[in-house]
Amino acid sequence: MIATPAESQSMSFRRKTNCPTRELVVAAFLLALVPSANAQDAAAGEKSFNKCRACHQVGESAKNTAGPYLNGLFGRKSGTVEGYGYSEANKNSGIIWDEATFADYIKDPKARIPGTKMSFAGIKNEQEVKDLTAFLKQFGKDGKKSD
Template sequence: MKSVWPALAFLALSSTGAVAQDISAGERSWNKCRACHQVGETAKNGVGPQLNGLFGRHSGAVDGYSYSAANRNSGITWDDAIFADYIKDPRAKIPGTKMVFAGIKNEQEIRDLTAFLKQFATDGKKGS
């Protein structure tokens, strides 16, 4: 019987690519955001805009929220890369934003938070 160790070693060495996203870890990270933002079917604007359907949306586009001119005029359409850059240091990405948040520096935490937020469609329902 052949040993499986060489195959396992190969798999371990070849799996150093993209790290999986963890929605439950993203939900824990969301606790840093929820003082100002909401998601879900009953989400409303608060200190910050509700974040349902964030990805693919233009910055400054949530009805009923009073954005800074910097956000409204940023020309940003939210995607994974732009969100990651923004959440690391919001005031560096959009100077003049009203968002007062020190940022999230950990790349894995950002990926997890992204996965959590992507669950919520524009209507706040969780996608499959």
């Protein structure tokens, strides 16, 4: 079957308008796969947590060591993990841990809570702080990882 010139032009027009739409859909899909520069990456945060492991634990079997366990950190008042001997500075800081207070603290613990027992220089890289936050937020009070 041979198309008339009018049909050919119509079919050609449809193809031309569909191609950019298809290309835009594919481009949008591919962009969605690329993580945003500001996205939090829990897997990268787990690697960053290696800096913390000497003193802190997370997970279902976590316990206090040189530092308190960090399960259920966000929403918790500073200095309240049972069985851990906090400094008076931590106990009296009045901090309720959320993303902002944690980010401020982890960048320079001794500046945020003078008198803290935590001897850590801090994490200065903003993305690393976000990633570490994403990792820690996965752990509920019971140490179970949320999906």
